[in-house]
Amino acid sequence: MKVCLISAPTANQFDHRAVGETEAARIMGELAPVGILSLAAVLEAKGLQPEVVDLNRVYYSWLQDSHRNKTDFCSFAGDYFAARDFDFFGFSTVCSSYPVTLRIAAEVKRAHPKSVIVLGGPQASVVDVSTLSAYPWLDLVVRGEAEQTLPDLVDALAGNRRLEAIPGITFRRDEDGEIVRNPAAPLVADLDALPFPAFHLFPDVRHCRHFPLELGRGCPFSCTFCSTNDFFRRNFRLKSPAQMVADMRRVKQTYGINSFELVHDMFTVDRKRVVAFCEALLENKRKNPEDDFIWGCSARTDCVDEELIELMSKAGCRGIFFGIETGSKRMQKIIDKGLELNDSAERVRSCDKYKINTAVSLMAGFPDETMDDLRDTAAFFVDSLRYDHADPQLSILAPLAGTPISTQHKDALVLNDDVADMSYRGWRQEIEDHSMIAAHPEIFSSFYAAPLPHLDREFLKELRDFLLNGMRAFRRLLLGLHQDSGNVVDVFQQWQQWRAESGIHFSHGDRTVYYAQPQFPADFLCFVREHYIPISKAPLAITALADYEAALLGGDGGYDKEQASAGNPNESEDLLSPESRLRLLPGVKVVKLPADYQEIVRRLRQKGPLHDIAEKPVKLAVRRTQSGPAEVRQLTPLSAELLDLCVDGYTVQEITGEFLLRNIEIPGVSVDKVCLAGIEILRQQRLLALA
Ligand code: B12
Ligand code: SF4
Secondary structure, three states: EEEEOOOOOOOOOOOOOOHHHHHHHHHHOOOOOOOHHHHHHHHHHHOOOOEOOOOOHHHHHHHHHHHOOOHHHHHHHHHHHHHOOOOEEEEOOOHHHHHHEEEEHHHHHHHOOEEEEEEEHHHHHOOOOHHHOOOOOOEEEEOOOOHHHHHHHHHHOOOOHHHHHHOOOOEEEOOOOEEEEEOOOOOOOOHHOOOOOOOOHHHHHHHHHEEEEEEEEEEOOOOOOOOOOHHOOOOOOEOOOOOOOOOHHHHHHHHEEEEOEEEEEHHHHHHHHHHHHHHHHHHHHHHOEEEOEEEEEEHHHHHHOOOHHHHHHHEEEEEEEEEEOOOOOOHHHOOOOOOOOOHHHHHHHHHOOOOOEEEEEEEEEOOOOHHHHHHHHHHHHHHHHOOOOOOEEEEEOOOOOOHHHHHHHHHHHHHHHHOOOEEEEEOOOHHHHHHHHHHHOOOHHHEEEOOOOOOOOOHHHHHHHHHHHHHHHHHHHHHHHHHHHHHHHHHHHHHHHHHHHHHOOOOOOHHHHHHHHOOHHHHHHHHHHHHHHHHOOOHHHHHHHHHHHHOOOOOEEEEOOOOOOOOOOOOOOOOOOOEEEEEHHHHEEEEEEEEEEEHHHHHHHOOOOOOOEEEEEEEEEEOOOOOOEEEEEEEHHHHHHHHHHHOOOOEHHHHHHHHHHHHOOOOOOOOHHHHHHHHHHHHHHHEEOOO
């Protein structure tokens, strides 16, 4: 039997910008479909030769081609499969791209009517019966983990067994068209016994920066919005530390990659096993110092402590995804997450201390949520900005099929253009997808929004856009405003009123576009200066923060020499002569502020008062980096004088002369020595270069 396994399309990174082949290969590599590669390895072990098709790659080819050829993606994919002959087409499914996956499956059935069309993965598994009932071109759904089911199914389809005898499948019976749901298949008890996933069938994986490797399955908790706990039947399993280390070494040897995204929804359930894993990694590194593995994982804040975080950091952990979900104590109980929020904030701080980046994942739009709950979530979001290694995220609840929350509200789900996150953050929707979604809320519930009796939906969506884009454009100012006002939502409401009065309006569709564009931070800074600072309790601190952000955004308050020559990368080794002329390095700006920026940042980090920040003009050197936060250095008065003179194009000799004229001196040190030493320090700090 010729088997083709097809990944669910999940790459939306290509939608809004041109992405070259190298970056595209990296993106697709990092989205490697671990589930079907595991299945492909199991089939290979049984002597079959399955093929794997990555729909992300087909999508990328379509985008490259679409300027010349005006077909839609679905027909393009249909043509792609029409030219390939298989007996078995197995589609992996995820909620966000389920409609387009089903439409592509229809094209495949049209081109290969005798083939069997099979679905698997987290979405089809929970809407198996309704999907088969609604779409006659589909033959079968494999529910849940499929390493044991798939080989049996292939055997049955080859005529060696009856479908009724295969646990874990739902199928359309040939004789009468009836949909039959067999009992569930057993879980894979020993994950170590699975073969290494067939990454050799997925060439893009070699371009990964972070290689996806499965660490385990199943989470014992029961959050009401989560689908994955039920999917793996709350049965927590981990691969053994020895197996994980062996898999990581194998990746390093085969692909030369030592950074890993370890796939598990909730790795840290069992502290002892996390310790054992970290110790195995440290032991491996002692034996093989070249194995400098770094990795990221998912955890709950109540299943880690500072000591464990320190050990994880030593063992190479560089990123943790924390699902905090809501900043409201009340909502924590309602959604059965049950986190103690002060502890959660402490864990984010501990990770910052050990330089572990944290995704602080929050959600809003729960049916029971009130304005007070939303304020608490917004506060948790902004509070986490005080830690440089924290990356807060805010999504609007998408009720996933089969979850308690979507079942409870199934008759009150709301459909409009961009209600739930899935509609625009998930994979691109076509008109045809919209009609499928509208016709079958029970199958596509994640494209709907939950009812919000206590909140204004438009307010929530705009707040979300405001926070996400505000954090990117003016992180510390946002934190300062939150701290000064008591809650960022109050500032947001004032901003909403100001922008309406200032004639900044947008229709629903344009809101997200407006917030993502540079016009938003520019308008917002006007708001802060015109409206907020006059009523602020800490006008000086807020002015300093606003001036700093304005300078970074390219507004007033700073000067840079990006037009300066890029300079020689080894230039700090070149000797200075009296005739040497200096320039700011590209990307460096000098910003003048009315108050001590370092002190303001220190107080923001410690939630200290801002109102008594005193007037103290300072200068900062800021270097913008390509990614990540800008590097900031508050300049000593001497360095500030030197930089000023360098920016004005003076030679070392002229600078010395100016110093003499301005009476700048350090007792006991000659002026030329002060100048030379100061300039050397600025060069080592990579602020200055020889012109
Ligand atoms: C890694 C991951 C991602 C990665 C990308 C993964 C990729 N390859 O593209 C990223 C971070 C990008 C991502 C994004 C999203 N994700 Co995600 N993700 C995961 C995660 C954590 C691991 C997936 C994995 O590798 N699992 C391990 C393998 C072994 O399991 P598996 O994939 O389920 O495969 C097994 C079975 O399903 C089955 N199977 C799978 N395919 C097939 C096909 C056939 C033919 C057969 C027979 C069987 C079969 O057999 C496999 C082996 O047993 C899962 C949660 C989880 N633990 O699975 C969520 C999960 C898949 N994601 C989910 C969601 C909701 C999303 C987002 C929509 C979130 C969002 N709002 O942005 C986005 C969608 C992105 C998009 N643009 O469409 C949900 C899906 C729920 C659903 N009903 O579909 C999950 C289950 C988590 C959850 N919250 O419940 N995700
Ligand atoms: S802890 Fe995470 S994985 Fe576990 S049920 Fe809750 S949301 Fe799902």
